[in-house]
Amino acid sequence: MSIVAVRHAAVSYGGRAVLHDISLDIDAGQVVAVLGANGSGKSTLIRTILGLVPLGGGAIELFGTPQRKFRQWARIGYVPQRMGAGSGVPATVGEVVASGRLARRGILRPSGAADREAVRAALADVGLLDRIGDPVSTLSGGQQQRTLIARALAGRPDLLVLDEPTAGVDAASQDAFAAALRRFGAAGGTILLVAHELGPIEPLIDKAVVVHEGRIAYQGAVPEPAGHHAQPGHDHVHPHAEIERARICVAPTDRMPAS
Amino acid sequence: MDLFQYDFMIRALIGALIIGLVAPALGIYLVQRRLSLIGDGIGHVALTGVGVGLLLHQSPVYTAVIVSVLGAIGVELVRERGRTSGDLALALLFYGGIAGGVVLVGLSEDSSNANLMQFLFGSLTTTSRQDLTVIAVLGVAVLVAMLGLRQALFAVCNDEEYARVSGLPVRTLNLLMAVTTAVTVTIAMRTVGLLLVSALMVVPVAAAQQVTRGFRTTMTAAMAIGVGAAAAGIWLAGEANTAPGATIVILAIAAFVALTVGSTTWRILRRRLAPARSGIGVEAEPPDVVLQVGVR
Numbered sequence: 177m178s179i180v181a182v183r184h185a186a187v188s189y190g191g192r193a194v195l196h197d198i199s200l201d202i203d204a205g206q207v208v209a210v211l212g213a214n215g216s217g218k219s220t221l222i223r224t225i226l227g228l229v230p231l232g233g234g235a236i237e238l239f240g241t242p243q244r245k246f247r248q249w250a251r252i253g254y255v256p257q258r259m260g261a262g263s264g265v266p267a268t269v270g271e272v273v274a275s276g277r278l279a280r281r282g283i284l285r286p287s288g289a290a291d292r293e294a295v296r297a298a299l300a301d302v303g304l305l306d307r308i309g310d311p312v313s314t315l316s317g318g319q320q321q322r323t324l325i326a327r328a329l330a331g332r333p334d335l336l337v338l339d340e341p342t343a344g345v346d347a348a349s350q351d352a353f354a355a356a357l358r359r360f361g362a363a364g365g366t367i368l369l370v371a372h373e374l375g376p377i378e379p380l381i382d383k384a385v386v387v388h389e390g391r392i393a394y395q396g397a398v399p400e401p402a403g404h405h406a407q408p409g410h411d412h413v414h415p416h417a418e419i420e421r422a423r424i425c426v427a428p429t430d431r432m433p434a435s
Numbered sequence: 436m437d438l439f440q441y442d443f444m445i446r447a448l449i450g451a452l453i454i455g456l457v458a459p460a461l462g463i464y465l466v467q468r469r470l471s472l473i474g475d476g477i478g479h480v481a482l483t484g485v486g487v488g489l490l491l492h493q494s495p496v497y498t499a500v501i502v503s504v505l506g507a508i509g510v511e512l513v514r515e516r517g518r519t520s521g522d523l524a525l526a527l528l529f530y531g532g533i534a535g536g537v538v539l540v541g542l543s544e545d546s547s548n549a550n551l552m553q554f555l556f557g558s559l560t561t562t563s564r565q566d567l568t569v570i571a572v573l574g575v576a577v578l579v580a581m582l583g584l585r586q587a588l589f590a591v592c593n594d595e596e597y598a599r600v601s602g603l604p605v606r607t608l609n610l611l612m613a614v615t616t617a618v619t620v621t622i623a624m625r626t627v628g629l630l631l632v633s634a635l636m637v638v639p640v641a642a643a644q645q646v647t648r649g650f651r652t653t654m655t656a657a658m659a660i661g662v663g664a665a666a667a668g669i670w671l672a673g674e675a676n677t678a679p680g681a682t683i684v685i686l687a688i689a690a691f692v693a694l695t696v697g698s699t700t701w702r703i704l705r706r707r708l709a710p711a712r713s714g715i716g717v718e719a720e721p722p723d724v725v726l727q728v729g730v731r
Contacts, residue, residue, distance in 0.1 A: 227600070228596055249600060249602025250601075252600065254596075254597060256594065256596060264467050265467040265640065265650055265653055266644055266649060266650065268648060268649035268650070271589065271649055275586065275589065275590040275598075275601075278586060278587060278601050278603060279601035283587035283608075284583075284584075287586065309648070310648070327597075337600075
């Protein structure tokens with residue numbers, strides 16, 4: 177079954193077209209990475225899928241239901257780029273992660289033992305259970321990112337949507353994060369993520385979608401990083417046994433060698 | 436303590452305690468959303484409602500509730516759009532509110548400076564039995580909403596986009612916040628006055644978060660500080676013959692200063708003590724090394 181189906185989607189901001197004629201299918205259990213340069217429209221694409229940006233044209237279906245009629249939001253776990261700015265009051269890691277249970281529980285029912293258990297399990301999954309009572313403001317950027325992933329996982333979603341989850345995240349957090357995603361995928365979960373740099377999650381990706389100037393420029397196996405590949409001593413085993421085909425040079429600024 | 440043998444002082448105390456409890460319970464969400472001054476703005480708008488009430492010979496509390504609820508919904512709709520002109524729209528609304536209030540109160544038959552001052556700075560001791568009933572009923576309603584919907588309101592104020600993707604009724608919750616803010620402003624009008632309302636929503640929260648680590652503990656501590664400041668303020672105002680509303684606010688600010696100084700001192704002391712402790716550890720190490728060398 178198609179978890180996400182996008183048909184000829186178009187989006188514009190204040191009269192300026194940002195996405196043109198996007199069609200995309202994500203099947204159950206797939207791990208899909210949306211790649212592209214800054215300003216290519218990759219974040220807008222997933223925000224449109226989530227309903228945060230209004231669709232200008234075309235159609236989007238989530239779990240087989242037209243987006244406008246979709247109500248089972250508990251099936252989707254969203255991980256934003258960074259912690260919200262609205263943090264004038266201290267909040268503990270546990271309290272932030274507990275927000276992830278609301279979609280499943282509803283806003284009127286008080287939280288119970290099952291909720292507390294799910295929060296602890298999600299924090300254990302990202303390796304932050306020992307920080308459950310600490311204020312989120314005392315965490316590093318990478319740990320805050322893991323807290324947001326735990327919040328999404330706490331709702332036990334079927335689809336995880338992540339917006340640049342590894343941007344500016346330390347190596348330890350990237351590894352913990354990749355491990356959590358691997359377990360989520362192994363349990364049958366579907367993942368859609370936007371990334372700038374794949375890092376340790378690269379082996380997990382089933383399909384890459386490259387967005388360039390508001391259009392899908394490429395869909396298929398993860399494109400080879402232009403720079404790394406040419407480096408001496410490069411020992412990269414490509415996990416996809418697909419027939420070699422002509423690759424487009426995508427988002428050149430992202431894949432440039434660090435020189 | 437003799438003061439509390441008078442009914443009006445008892446009513447003043449009960450009214451102040453209710454506001455002291457309710458205002459921070461609501462204010463914590465406003466602070467979390469960095470809208471600390473919104474209560475002040477709504478207070479300005481409520482003054483127009485007071486003017487309308489006096490002009491029409493209606494209870495100013497009821498007309499103030501209606502006008503400030505409309506004003507708060509207007510503010511929320513402007514905020515939701517997120518336009519850059521929102522800041523300017525708010526300024527227009529606030530100053531329009533206070534100017535309209537002053538003009539309307541002036542036009543009413545009951546126009547006197549004392550009357551205007553009553554609403555601007557509170558007149559707790561003139562709280563009637565009927566006023567107190569209104570304060571209690573509305574106060575309990577706001578409190579139940581703030582405590583009962585704590586997790587949902589926390590989610591919306593903490594990360595609105597995430598709340599929307601979670602399928603929460605974000606708009607309804609935002610409007611609920613706007614309406615309860617307006618209601619709290621109006622019932623607090625009697626206690627601290629429209630110009631000091633915002634202080635009771637924000638200052639106890641600011642004081643509490645100097646020493647707390649989580650949202651729930653901050654909320655509980657802020658409510659305790661609010662009630663404490665209200666009770667102590669009424670007593671002190673009676674003893675020293677000062678304005679009760681202003682006395683309550685000054686005590687809340689005193690709590691903020693005391694907790695800030697206290698927690699900063701504690702942090703500095705702990706930092707000073709920590710190296711001293713590890714210093715002992717360093718000194719304790721050499722004998723072990725010597726011992727190991729001796730064994731070998």
